[in-house]
Amino acid sequence: MTECNRCNRYFNTSNAYYQHIANSANHNICDACNLDFTTWTGLKEHWVQSTRHMYCQQCNEHYGGRAELDRHYDVAHSWCSACRVIFTNDIGLKEHYRQSPLHHYCQPCNKLFGSASNLTSHLNSSTHRPKDVACPGGCGGKFVSRSALVLHLENGACASGINRNMVNRVVRQYDTSNIITDPARLIGGGPGTAQQEVTYIATAASWNGQGFQCYLCNKVHSSLRGLNQHLASPKHQDEIYVCRGSACGQRFRVLSALVAHIESEKCGISKFRYVQSTMDSLLGQMGRLTF
Known part of the structure; x- marks a missing residue:
């Protein structure tokens, strides 16, 4: 048994x-x-x-x-894959996203972002902000942020003719305290010296038998025009712009990238009034450029 x-x-x-x-x-x-x-x-x-x-x-x-x-x-199910928690319904899941410090969540759009800076960039985009930053170049354009405005000017898209070289020239002239620039990397940055940009131009001599090769980074382009567009980009420019955040020090080749970094609030430098006043002053000077 x-x-x-x-x-x-x-x-x-x-x-x-x-x-x-x-x-x-x-x-x-x-x-x-x-x-x-x-x-x-x-x-x-x-x-x-x-x-x-x-x-x-x-x-x-x-x-x-x-x-x-x-x-x-x-x-x-209504579940959070990051926290591996299942909720009774989507309302509970969305409330979890909204309250949890682990999630970067836009409630109006019901959308998650990978980082706090990405969420900030989204909230600063045209999705949530009006285009109320006017172009000082007189073209009538309006933008959602100062970084978008600066990029517009640097790209030469403004009818005023302002371009990246001119933007850099204004920065050299007015950022005398080097709030956003590194004086060691500025060319002609001292008083009384020439305010010039380094311009790289390729000729037919850059043909290597297979394509037109950049003599700075060895990248090969299918056309001479493509190579010169590459050389005209900020790719090989000095990183003259610097974030003065105490724990940052990140460097940038163009002003628009620095402004976008400041606007992202990634390092907290945007909280300092002197940075904001410097940016306001520089943008005000853009409209005074004469050609």
């Missing part, structure tokens, strides 16, 4: 004993782990906590692996 100690019962055959184990509420078997739990709740808790089981408690379903279980969560 076979005895079930838990139920204090005896069985004449092994088959009868195993039939009892399979049907009794006192026995809840995990076949994969060969464990017997006294309650159904205990068995479910084991499936939930064990790394061996890919188990959805809400659906009482097992899955073949973590990726398969995650796909099920994505389709069937």
